[in-house]
Amino acid sequence: MIELRELAVGFPGRTVLEVEAMTVPDGALTCLLGLNGTGKTTLLRGICGIIAPAAGSVRVDGQPVRAHRETPATLGMHLDYRAFDPRHTVRRHLRWIARARGIPTARVGEVLDIVRLTDVADRRLGHYSLGMLQRAGIAAALLSAPRTLLLDEPFNGLDIAGIRWLRTLLRDLAEAGTCVLVTTHTLDEVERTADRVVVLGGGRVLADDTLTGLLESRRPAEKTLEDVYLRIAGMPGDPTPAGGRS
Incomplete structure (x- = not known):
């Protein structure tokens, strides 16, 4: 389980993200959503200790991140395919x-x-x-x-067979009790695989709910998870079709 409290993450002279409270549970697949530049990767780097938080705390399995440097079985991560x-x-x-x-x-x-x-x-x-x-x-x-797994945009570049393979792998890991946190822009996969969804925007958490709860929050004009997500993110979809006619 990942627990964040009063967390501020960023770079010298600039705070990118502030999280008052957030828990990523064991035995669940949590998808982290947000428009480009909202701090998804920064948050993952703060959780695993690559970026030292400016304030607040990160605990994995009840222990601060630094304690897991000696116990690699606790935390596994894939944050950059170019590494x-x-x-x-x-x-x-x-x-x-x-x-x-x-x-x-x-x-x-x-x-x-x-x-x-x-x-x-x-x-x-x-x-x-x-x-x-x-x-x-x-x-x-x-x-x-690892008991906790962090993956940054793992669906990028996978072919159809690879997407199905990864979808199955992530579900199997979560069902076996692993805490899985994944960033993605692939909302179809979120709908297929996620237990929980966290939406970032404006340097803070805008939504943190089960997938079912998020979908049940739909307003009358909203039909899909994409509609809900864009509204929460402050970017309502444009219903006007190409060509400018309604």
């Missing part, structure tokens, strides 16, 4: 991470099977497509079989 040395193979990359974290290297083969990269595990990462790099990043996040 690879293109000269390395994915197998070499994962073995390096495993050794650094004290994870048995036998686990490398297991996660390669999970993300379906076994057949190309000895190909250099510089030759991988975006979808394959996403799978490689997810493999690294899963190495320690």
